[in-house]
Amino acid sequence: MSEHSRCPQCSLDNTYQDGALWVCADCGHEWNPEEAAAEAAVVVRDCNGNVLAAGDTVVVIKDLKVKGSSIPLKQGTVIRNIRLVEDDPEHIEGNSDKIKGLVLRTEFLRKA
Structure with a gap:
């Protein structure tokens, strides 16, 4: 078949x-x-359904605990220049001002 x-x-x-x-x-x-x-092809969308592309800027919509760090990611934190995870529409990679190398679920992000 x-x-x-x-x-x-x-x-x-x-x-x-x-x-x-x-x-x-x-x-x-x-x-x-x-x-x-x-x-x-994989389409990555934020919590509001907006399409995300590599290089976009997103904002965290709720406080998140970060594994391996004692610093939480606060609501309103800006993540600039995101990278899309290949073949995974639910995750993006990016850096905040305080924490580098984040992998975040798109359901907790909105396009800035």
């Missing part, structure tokens, strides 16, 4: 290939596997 045999819309396996497209016999959805792979 091919990796493209599952319908991306209804997730059923009743699909067939028609030329360059795949067609779902159950819901009628048609898709091109190359375009579907490009659309499936």
Whole structure:
């Protein structure tokens, strides 16, 4: 069974290939596997649903305990020049003024 045999819309396996497209016999959805792979690229979003990109600035929305440090990350702390974690839309890397090398969950961040 091919990796493209599952319908991306209804997730059923009743699909067939028609030329360059795949067609779902159950819901009628048609898709091109190359375009579907490009659309499936990892999109990182903050707590409000805004798309984050490498180099953005984010703000911490609640106090966070930091493992390995006695200094908590306070609400309102600015993290500049973030880096995205490859293949993980829930985490970003960045540095605050006091703590370097942070890996933070995006659910606790908002875009500045």
